[in-house]
Amino acid sequence: MVKLQDILITKRRAIIQDWFERAAHQYPTDARKFLATEENRFANPIRASLLDGMNGLYDRLVAGETFETQDSCEFLDTVIRVRAVQDLTAAQAIGFIFFLKDAARAALAGEIRREGMLEELLTFESKIDNVALLAFNMFMQCREKIYDLKATELRNRTSRILERACRIWDAQERAPEER
Amino acid sequence: MSLEGLPKPENLHIDFEAPQTDWMETPTTFRSGTFSFPAAPKNIKYMGMANPREWSPTEEDWKLPDNWRQIILDGLKERLEKFRSFRLFMDICVRCGACADKCHFFLGGGDPKNMPVLRAELLRSVYRKDYTLAGKILGRMVGARDLDLKVLKEWFYYFYQCTECRRCSLYCPYGIDTAEITMIGRELLNLVGLNINWVQEPVANCFRTGNHLGIPPHGLIDMWEFCVDDIENVTGIRVDLPVNRKGAEILMVTPSGDYFADPGTYTFMGYLMLFHELGLDYTWSTYASEGGNFGLFTSHETIKRLNAKIYAEAKRLGVKWILGGECGHMWRVIHQYMDTMNGPADFLEVPKSPFTGTVFENARSSKMVHITEFTSDLIKHGKLNLDPSRNDKVIATYHDSCNTARAAGLLDEPRYVIKAVCNNFYEMPENTIREETFCCGGGAGLGNDENIEMRMRGGFPRANAVNYVRDEHGVNRLLCMCAIDRATLTALMHYWAPDVEVGGIHELVANALIMKGEDERKTDLRGEPLPGMEDMEEEEDV
Structure with a gap:
């Protein structure tokens, strides 16, 4: 009997391609063509980060990995980091993960019906849901980091002046006792 | 249950698509x-x-x-x-x-x-x-x-x-x-x-008191002395701090970011140590106390108004030529506007290194030399006693600042200096450096905290290249020669690559510089123990 895993391996390239195209639709029309065509990872870092995340997730799903901790989703780090600062809502930023379900169903519909693999598909999809939840944690951490950066920036920009001012202030505070 | 009976993921009621309008x-x-x-x-x-x-x-x-x-x-x-x-x-x-x-x-x-x-x-x-x-x-x-x-x-x-x-x-x-x-x-x-205020406030401050934060002369000297104290703690040497000294050979102008905040301060200390060791006849100025020029982000007229102080101060102090620190956009102004806007500086001489005799032909008209041109020439002529192993904990890469690279063509001098003072240096991928360098995402007055998301977006291509050399070679220091970079890349690295620190070139020069009569160096300028000195630090702590 054909297993879902085997079909996922065979159709890997097509499914990831479809998944990527669905995610690329989240960017404006004028940007989409570039995202899809420029393959140099330094010239097109959004594409590279998306594909790193997608390939990473797909291969681990196919390998039957379970996703219980955030560390198990490290391959999503860069793509979530990028999407946390782009013009996307939280739902849109994480939403691309769910597009894998669409891409997989579109590619596997025939086989699933023929081979009766609905249960396997549901297990596969539940894992995707799990990853999406973990990705939401990652997204929130990025947002918190952004607010943290705002605060530290303000302090760092004038660190020397503040340090100097504090030293002077400390000296003044101590001065009466020393006298 | 059938496949058709399942709700489709696309039925989630969220507008996932970007606007597809012209x-x-x-x-x-x-x-x-x-x-x-x-x-x-x-x-x-x-x-x-x-x-x-x-x-x-x-x-x-x-x-x-x-x-x-x-x-x-x-x-x-x-x-x-x-x-x-x-x-x-x-x-x-x-x-x-x-x-x-x-x-x-x-x-x-x-x-x-x-x-x-x-x-x-x-x-x-x-x-x-x-x-x-x-x-x-x-x-x-x-x-x-x-x-x-x-x-x-x-x-x-x-x-x-x-x-x-x-x-x-x-x-x-x-x-x-x-x-x-x-x-x-x-x-x-x-x-x-x-x-925007992050441009206009530095402009107004600079016009009033000569630097971006509007620090008056006594405040500046106080801050500079603070750096002299720090140097003494590390080296045992109290370096000279010549300020507003008439008749000096050279006027030194650097961006105020070099002395207002870390990690710029370490670069500033680097200049002080280098000049002291050389016995350079130079002076700082509390009037021309800012190399940066946010007029560049405002209007041509404002560039000219802010830049005028540099030649005016050079004339007042009677120096022969001008040396400039590690700044980015400052060099676009100096290289491309200063001469025609506020020149000709015919009261100055063509810059010539007092130690090597090198004439800086490229600055024949502007009369202003970049510090990496000056230092690389010193190194080339063997004028500095250097121990690069003191920087062995640093695994460096170099970010070409947009303005020094693309506007001023300073590509090889900084690399020459870095390689002479640091044993571990790795370039980022070819299409992200030199003329093709990626911006830090915070230049032209955009490096403010309210614009932070846009900065993180804009800095992503740069960070992406840094991550590559970090993963491939273990890079832990992103070097640059621009005060804006030093501030904005620090935040950028905190977001994208938290284990990579940011720093200037002359910080590493000063770490490696063997100074006459110095105490045995135990730490670098950041107060971190030098390689092999970790135990001594601990002993002292006990």
């Missing part, structure tokens, strides 16, 4: 974190510039003068007549798209209006409407449009979303400099009081 039809949204706050009225007033008032980009009413449209159109006409390059840039673009995928904001965010061609088109569309026959007759069909409030707001959003890094201009077959279009765009916006 750029002219796509409205500008001022989302928190992606724009800079307006200039405070006092800072506009101080410079005698237009329309000082309290306003907010997120409010409907921007409190513009009634005749704002006419002011802008008159301003456009004046600049088309004054700057031939600007007129050319308006006319000759064939929209070939060579620049389209070169802007770091586009590469990190995906907003098409950050494609340089479209950013320029924001202005060009208005130009076309009033200045070309086709535009007058055919309007939208040939990409022409009227200047209305919607367009003006779009200008404000996108012209303050360009860091004037000029990466796009490198790829333009016609040599169109989109940064110059942004500069004119900002000049026009300034005519009706549309400026």
Whole structure:
């Protein structure tokens, strides 16, 4: 009997391609063509980060990995980091993960019906849901980091002046006792 | 249960798609974190510039003068007549798209209006409407449009979303400099009081007291002495601090970011130690106490007003030539504007190193030399006693600052110096360095905290390349020679690569510099134990 895993391996390239195209639709029309065509990872870092995340997730799903901790989703780090600062809502930023379900169903519909693999598909999809939840944690951490950066920036920009001012202030505070 | 019976993921009621409208039809949204706050009225007033008032980009009413449209159109006409390059840039673009995928904001965010061609088109569309026959007759069909409030707001959003890094201009077959279009765009916006505080405040401060934070002379000297104390703690040597000294051979000017905040301060200490060790006949100035020039992000007139102090101070102190510190945009001003705006500096001499006799021919006219030109020449002639192993904990890569690389061609000097003082150096990928370097995402006055998301987007292509060398070679220090970089890349690394620190070149020079009569060095300038000195530190702690 054909297993879902085997079909996922065979159709890997097509499914990831479809998944990527669905995610690329989240960017404006004028940007989409570039995202899809420029393959140099330094010239097109959004594409590279998306594909790193997608390939990473797909291969681990196919390998039957379970996703219980955030560390198990490290391959999503860069793509979530990028999407946390782009013009996307939280739902849109994480939403691309769910597009894998669409891409997989579109590619596997025939086989699933023929081979009766609905249960396997549901297990596969539940894992995707799990990853999406973990990705939401990652997204929130990025947002918190952004607010943290705002605060530290303000302090760092004038660190020397503040340090100097504090030293002077400390000296003044101590001065009466020393006298 | 069947496959058809399952709810489809796409039935989730979320609008996942981006707006698929033409750029002219796509409205500008001022989302928190992606724009800079307006200039405070006092800072506009101080410079005698237009329309000082309290306003907010997120409010409907921007409190513009009634005749704002006419002011802008008159301003456009004046600049088309004054700057031939600007007129050319308006006319000759064939929209070939060579620049389209070169802007770091586009590469990190995906907003098409950050494609340089479209950013320029924001202005060009208005130009076309009033200045070309086709535009007058055919309007939208040939990409022409009227200047209305919607367009003006779009200008404000996108012209303050360009860091004037000029990466796009490198790829333009016609040599169109989109940064110059942004500069004119900002000049026009300034005519009706549309400026950002992170530009205007340093401008006003600099005009008043000579530096971006508006620190008066006694405050500056106090801060510089603070660095002298720190150097003494590390080396046991109390270095000279010549200030406002008439008759010195050289005037040293550096960006104030070098002494206001870490990690710039370590670079500043590096200069002090180098000059002391050499016995250089030089002086700092409390008047020309800022190399940076935020006039570059405001208007040509403001560049000139702020830059004037450098030659004026050189003349007053009677120096022979000027040395400049590790700054980025400062070098665009010095290299490309200073001589014609405030020169000729015929009262100065052609810079010549007092230690090697090298004449800096490239600075024959401007009379101002970059510190890495000066130091690389010293190293080349064996004038410095260096121990690069003191920097062995540093695994470095080098970020070419946009302005020093693309505007001033300083590509090899910094690398020569770094390799002489640091044993571990790895280049980032070829298409992200030298002339093709990616911006830090915070230049041209955009390095403020309210704009942080846009900065993280814009800095992503740079961070992506840093991550590569970090993963491949274990890089832990991102070197640069620009005060804005040192501030903005620090935040960028905190977000993208928390284990990579940022620092200047002369910090490493000073760590490696063996000074006459120094105590045995136990720490670097950051107070971190030198390689092999970790145990001694612990013993002292006990």
